[in-house]
Amino acid sequence: MTLTxxxxxxxxxxxxxxxxxxxxxxxxxxxxxxxDSSGDGVGDLPGITSRLDDLAExxxxxxxxxxxxxxxxxxxxxxxxxxxxxxxLFGTLADFDEMLAQxxxxxxxxxxxxxxxxxxxxxxxxxxxxxxxxxxxxxxRYLFRDGxxxxxxxxxxxxxxxxxxxxxxxxxxxDGTLGQWYLHLFDSSQPDFDWxxxxxxxxxxxxxxxxxxxxxxxxxxxxAHGLMKADGLPDFTPDPEAGSMGGDADDVPYWGxxxxxxxxRDWHRLVAEYSGDRALCAEAWLPSAEKTxxxxxxxxxxxxxNFAYLETPWDAAALRTVxxxxxxxxGAVGAPSTWVLSNHDVVRHASRLALTAxxxxxxxxxxxxxxxxxxxxxxRRARAATTLMLALPGSAYLYQGEELGLPEVxxxxxDARQDPTWFRTGGERYGRDGCRVxxxxxxDAPAYGFSSTGASWLPQPAExxxxxxxAQLVDGASTLSLYRTLLAxxxxxxxxxxxxxxxxxxxxxxxAFRNGTITVVANAGxxxxxxxxxxxxxxxxxxxxxALPADTAxxxxxx
Ligand code: GLC
Numbered sequence: 259m260t261l262t263x264x265x266x267x268x269x270x271x272x273x274x275x276x277x278x279x280x281x282x283x284x285x286x287x288x289x290x291x292x293x294d295s296s297g298d299g300v301g302d303l304p305g306i307t308s309r310l311d312d313l314a315e316x317x318x319x320x321x322x323x324x325x326x327x328x329x330x331x332x333x334x335x336x337x338x339x340x341x342x343x344x345x346x347l348f349g350t351l352a353d354f355d356e357m358l359a360q361x362x363x364x365x366x367x368x369x370x371x372x373x374x375x376x377x378x379x380x381x382x383x384x385x386x387x388x389x390x391x392x393x394x395x396x397x398x399r400y401l402f403r404d405g406x407x408x409x410x411x412x413x414x415x416x417x418x419x420x421x422x423x424x425x426x427x428x429x430x431x432x433d434g435t436l437g438q439w440y441l442h443l444f445d446s447s448q449p450d451f452d453w454x455x456x457x458x459x460x461x462x463x464x465x466x467x468x469x470x471x472x473x474x475x476x477x478x479x480x481x482a483h484g485l486m487k488a489d490g491l492p493d494f495t496p497d498p499e500a501g502s503m504g505g506d507a508d509d510v511p512y513w514g515x516x517x518x519x520x521x522x523r524d525w526h527r528l529v530a531e532y533s534g535d536r537a538l539c540a541e542a543w544l545p546s547a548e549k550t551x552x553x554x555x556x557x558x559x560x561x562x563x564n565f566a567y568l569e570t571p572w573d574a575a576a577l578r579t580v581x582x583x584x585x586x587x588x589g590a591v592g593a594p595s596t597w598v599l600s601n602h603d604v605v606r607h608a609s610r611l612a613l614t615a616x617x618x619x620x621x622x623x624x625x626x627x628x629x630x631x632x633x634x635x636x637x638r639r640a641r642a643a644t645t646l647m648l649a650l651p652g653s654a655y656l657y658q659g660e661e662l663g664l665p666e667v668x669x670x671x672x673d674a675r676q677d678p679t680w681f682r683t684g685g686e687r688y689g690r691d692g693c694r695v696x697x698x699x700x701x702d703a704p705a706y707g708f709s710s711t712g713a714s715w716l717p718q719p720a721e722x723x724x725x726x727x728x729a730q731l732v733d734g735a736s737t738l739s740l741y742r743t744l745l746a747x748x749x750x751x752x753x754x755x756x757x758x759x760x761x762x763x764x765x766x767x768x769x770a771f772r773n774g775t776i777t778v779v780a781n782a783g784x785x786x787x788x789x790x791x792x793x794x795x796x797x798x799x800x801x802x803x804x805a806l807p808a809d810t811a812x813x814x815x816x817x
Contacts, residue, residue: 267362267475269534279476279537279560279653280594281754282319283745284369286657288602289326289348290334290715291696294705299713301696303349307357309699310364312727316661316738317745320367322478322539324602326354327373330380332447333678334602334694336371336480337378341465351472358473367475369539374462375481376448384449388429392438399458400449401441401487402429413439416493417512420444420620422683441491443484443512445678453485453521466528476529476537476560479522482553483542486517500545514544522558537561539596543619547580547587554593561653564596568604569619572611572639572809574767574782578760581650585758588652595652599643600660606693607643609666612636620679623668624688630668637663638809641740641798642780645811646769648744649778651756656741659697662725663737666692667716674717691716698726743796747813751775769811780811792816 272278293305303326313321325335326348335345344351358368377384383399390396392404403414405428413426420443427446431437441450451458466477488511496510522538529536540553540562553562570580584595599607604619615629623630640663647654670691677689695716699707701723705714723729730736748754753773761770767783776795781787786805792814794801799810806812 267365267367267534271533272535276755277535277537277560278319278367279535279539281651281752282367282653283317283648283748283754284320284322284653284655285313285316285318286322286324286601286655288324288334288658288694291694291708292658293699294696294709294713297709297711297713298347299705299709299711299715300347301708302347303344303353303357307353307360310357310360310366314364314366316742317749318366318656320369320475321361322369322655323371325371325373330378330447332378333445334676336373337376337380337445337448338373339378339380339382341372341377342468355472362473368473369476369478369537370469370474371480372462372465372469372477373480374451374453375484376442376444376450379447379449387440387449389432391432395457397438398455399452401452401491402438403441403491405439409436410438411436414441415491416495417441417443417491418496419446419682421679421689422687441487443481445682447678450487451485453517459521459524463524463528466525470529470532470536474536475534476539478539478541479559480541482522482540482559482562483514483518483544484512485521486515487512488515514542514549519552519555519558522553526557526559539563547584551587551591551593554588555591556593561594561596563598563601563655565598567595568598568600572643572782574769574780577646577769577780577782581758582760585651595650596655597647597650597652598655598657599640599647600657600693601655602657602694603690604693606640606657606660606664606666607636608640608660608663609636609668611639611643620687620690622677622679622688622690622692623666624692625669627668627688631665635809636665637737638799641737642782642809642811644741645744645796645798645813646778646780648748649753649771649773649776649813651754651758651773653754657693661738661741662697662727662730664695664697664722664725667695667719668692669719670695670716676716695719698722699728701726701729740796740798744813747776747795751815775815775817777814778811779806779814781806781808784808790814 290300292301293309294301295304327338328340328343328345329335329338386396406412417425419425426439428439429437442448494511537560540559544550547566550562570576588595609631612631612635675691677691679687679689696708696714704712706726730738756773759772764770769780795813795815797812
């Protein structure tokens with residue numbers, strides 16, 4: 259369906275600067291782990307529809323759905339075989355339309371995931387490419403190259419897959435001989451498109467329109483920094499010290515190439531043809547806010563995930579710096595800053611903020627990892643970090659289950675793990691399953707209410723009974739109650755569109771600022787801190803005797 263005059267969401271274009279996405283709180287749903295209506299142990303679209311009242315009550319403005327499109331699920335749906343259909347695992351297109359209509363009915367917008375860097379190897383185009391000859395039009399949609407060496411048995415270059423192992427796989431040609439190689443920056447089941455090919459661009463315009471015509475409010479663009487590769491595909495050896503990027507964006511021949519920007523300018527123009535301020539959000543892992551800001555210049559995407567913020571430790575000076583820089587740098591290109599602490603690719607922040615050893619993004623934690631989080635400390639810090647985040651002006655992203663204070667699941671059995679990272683590194687990296695465990699709704703129901711049959715595609719820990727939504731709803735001190743309080747006050751006081759005014763005098767370990775009518779004080783040190791006068795609107799933990807304890811944050815108001 260498309261939005262109509264009678265649609266409850268106001269679909270007129272807002273005045274520039276006041277579009278909904280500038281201030282929105284966007285809740286990420288990982289469909290396979292959210293709510294399972296069919297009882298097969300994998301969440302689905304009718305499951306989401308059945309929980310929309312709960313999400314409205316939580317107080318979020320929009321939902322971003324990780325992929326539910328048709329896919330063999332080798333990378334949990336980030337391997338799409340048909341961009342314009344729903345995978346039967348999750349339901350049907352009619353279920354999608356119903357979910358979207360019901361969400362709009364509750365003034366909740368819907369953002370869908372778009373995966374343009376690569377398709378599944380089961381996509382019709384890739385199957386056609388395998389059947390076609392080297393040099394054919396079918397192969398030109400992907401990055402097929404001849405191997406090096408006398409027999410062509412050496413990969414075309416030395417690039418490595420993000421999930422471990424080589425980024426090239428050799429195919430068997432139609433005549434049964436070993437043939438060309440194709441590039442896959444991720445799993446071998448995820449061949450990269452060749453975005454210098456106009457046919458690929460045309461096809462994705464069709465995909466964008468397909469979902470826009472159905473009424474979606476925007477797209478989260480997967481691996482938005484990866485679409486273009488440097489001419490000639492030169493060798494590159496990542497610097498292990500350079501974080502998840504492996505180097506400065508200008509040097510890495512497969513990340514952040516200038517050519518990506520023209521693609522997003524094209525999409526910006528296309529999206530702007532529609533009513534309702536539809537938005538594009540870049541998932542671009544880049545080494546700094548300066549680099550990321552190039553993705554949100556006025557004629558490109560509308561938002562980009564602020565991964566610099568996500569990667570900042572619980573440290574007052576570092577947090578002040580990243581907030582100041584983000585507001586300045588994104589502000590300079592007219593974009594809102596975004597804020598995010600958790601998603602389906604990182605260790606949940608209720609565990610990450612209390613890790614005691616380095617843990618590179620994507621590696622995950624498991625039973626034998628060093629530096630496991632200190633129990634309880636992670637949740638205290640996570641609650642404080644979210645209290646700080648939700649007072650910041652801009653748009654904030656939440657990941658399903660963080661409103662319940664869910665920790666990373668560390669004690670998953672090896673044979674339960676499903677992340678391709680685990681398999682491609684021979685178990686050296688645990689990967690991301692620990693943040694993807696289906697979430698608990700009811701303390702004493704099968705699978706804690708995730709599915710009526712008790713089935714769950716990843717096992718849920720027994721301790722999650724006490725973290726279930728129904729138990730937290732009736733507990734005024736629960737993490738869920740905290741989130742509801744913060745979200746309601748953020749909306750009522752317009753904090754998404756305010757400014758940060760830093761307050762001094764609290765000591766080096768304290769982050770203190772004013773946004774509109776709220777004073778935020780967060781204590782990242784060891785000793786309690788005396789609070790200024792004010793009415794406590796929200797607090798991430800108890801404040802005994804009026805002094806703010808370590809790892810606690812508070813919102814104070816004048817009225
Ligand atoms: C993005 C997704 C991640 C996926 C990868 C490959 O980083 O967030 O989950 O594995 O892209 O599509």
